[in-house]
Structure formats: C-alpha cells, structure tokens
Amino acid sequence: MKKLIPLLILTILFSCNNQAQTNPKQEALKTATPVSVPLEDGMAKAYFASGCFWCVEAIYESVKGVDEVINGYAGGFTKNPTYEQSNTGRTGHAEAVEVIYNPEIVSFETLVDVYFASQNPTQANGQGPDRGSQYRSILFFQNDDQKKIITQKKKALAEKLNATVAAEVYPFQKFWIGEDYHQNYEKLHPENPYIQNVSIPRLNKFKAKMPELLKDKH
Template structure:
C-alpha cells in the first residue's frame, strides 16, 4: 500500500479472498520448467519478491557483488503487467527485483540469505504495511541446484523459528521491468513519507543484523 488507506478499506482488503494463486493459468506457471538466464559479461541474474520493490531494490544494492537491482514484476500468468494491473491482485504477479551480480564475489546462497534476513519470513501475502498477493514473498529458482538451496534454507528457518515460512518457491519464467519512475525510488526520493517511514527503516534493520563482511561500505 504505499499510501494510507481508511480503516474501512483496510478491513475490506483483508476480507477479500485472493484467487490470484489458485486459478489454472497461475498453477501452470507454478508447475512450469524453470528458465535459466545465461551469464552475461560474467554477471548472473537472480529474482526475488519480498513486498514493496522500492524496499527490496535498496536492500540488495547494499550487498557486495551486486551491480544492479531492478524493480519489476514476476510470478504471474499475464503478459506486460503494469503497476496498476498488478495491484488488482488478479494478474498473479508480485512486485519483484532482478539482481545482477558477480558470482565470483557473492553466491546465490548468500543472496538467498539476504532475502530471508530482510523480511518478516512468516508474513503471508505482504510485508509490513503492504498487503495483497502483489506484495507476497516469492523466491525464484532457475535450476535444481538453486531450488535445493532455497528449500534447505526454508526448512532450516522453519525449524529454527518453529513456524511456517511464508515465501513461495517458483520456477523462474520471465521478469517484466517496472515503469521508469519506480527505478532507484528510495535513492531518488529520500523524503517520500513511505521511504522515510518504511523503506529506510527496513534497510537499516537488515544492515544492522546482517554480517558486515557481505555489505558495501558507506552505502
């Protein structure tokens, strides 16, 4: 929700049943074979959804070895999703980020650790104040090795917390780049109320608790 909703609207939002993940088209995406993105100039690509992409983009850009973090949409069954269409919850897409990284500097496993360390791992269909299927947590794999890394991390966390881990695990299919005005949003709009009250505190909590050896200095 990157704005404040009246209490009635929030009540309605929680009471509406979300069918984005249970229709046949969406199920076909979940059951598909993963698409593997080849290295380009020695750089690899990874894809994560964890609530507002403004927040997640900034978190990953604080990690050593990450060259770029791009906001977009992934995980749904419609083509050419937009911010407006994904917000309906009917496209199956979630706000996601594409991480372009140097696998010689940072491993996929570490990026998965960043993912789970930067969110409320038990929150279903949202993160913080952002609620709805478009804000749900999804972690995408491109091959079986990545899938096993993700599943092992989920299993370990579930045992550690004695709780169900909310993140869905999807085979990667396609990433749709979001509108230009969403890119680098936290960096370009530091005084936006949502950035000041949600994004920056989330980034700071992550940085305070994640091993410093993996984080860029003065970022």
C-alpha cells in the same frame, strides 16, 4: 435489501480474488520447467519478491557483489503487467526485483540469506504495511541447484523459528521490467514518507543484521 447488497458485493469480490489465485494458468507456473538466464559479461541474475520492490531494491543494492537491481513483476500469468494492474492482485504477479550480481564476489546462496534476513519470513501475502498477493514473498530458482539451496534454507529457517515460512518457491519464467519511475526509488526520493517510515528502517535493520555483506563506503 441494503444489507444484502454490500454482502453480495463482498461475495463477488471474494469470488474474483479467489478465482485469480486459483487460475489454472497460475497453478501451471508452479510446476513449469525453470528458465535459466545466462551470464552476461560475467554477471548473473537472480529474482526475488519480498513486499514492496522499493524496499527490496535498496537492500540488495547495499550488498557487495551486486551491480544493479531492477524493479518489476514476476510470478504471474499476465503478459506486460503494469503497476496499476499488479495492484489489483489479479495478475498473479508479485512486485519483484532482478538482482544483477558478480558470482565471483557474492553467491546465490548468500543472496538467499540476504532475502530471509531482510524480511518478516512468517508474514503471508505481504511485508509490513503492504498487504495483498501482489506483495507476497517468492523465491525464484533457475535450476535444481538453486532450488535445493532455497528449499534447504527455507526448511532450516522454519525449524529455527518453529513456524511456517510464508515465502513461495517458483521456477523462474519471466521478469517484466517495471515502469521507469519505480527504478532507484529510494535513492531518488529519500524524503518520501513511505521511504522514510518503511524502506529506510527495513534497510537499516538488515544492515545491522548482516554488516559483513555491505559495500564499503567511499
């Protein structure tokens, strides 16, 4: 009987997680009409999920033309998600970033290049040590032009690697801003062990790969 109880618990947990991933509301998001975010003071916004948002925030903020990056949640069906809820993997959301950029300086196409150059493109449901659907990779498009850019680059990368590229492609719907303590995390907590051992090495790996895109040091 003791052997059966853990098995039963695992079965229930698997069923719950499986149900979360096949939720009809979640499936509907994949074919929804994309929401276009208008320019504001000449600045555009783009949305990406690629593992822990602390890492992704630092990467995009190192790129010329990017004004600010905000951490939050996107890609799911749950309204007003919290960090704790997102971590259950049952909200449908992934940790994501809102990249506020000047399209006169950096293009959406280049931001997609940054995306693929700064991750392990074949890792499904996570990046590095962060595992689970809340850390999965998603590129969000706001119109047909962006969708075309994403799908073409994803296809080209898959052919180059001769492997499946794990990132999902979603029509953008809504970005939920994360808690204040998650913002500018790498800058504010440089001594944090995770920042030291995961975020900074990932950032430095990207910098070495695409130095021509980096902001000038003052």
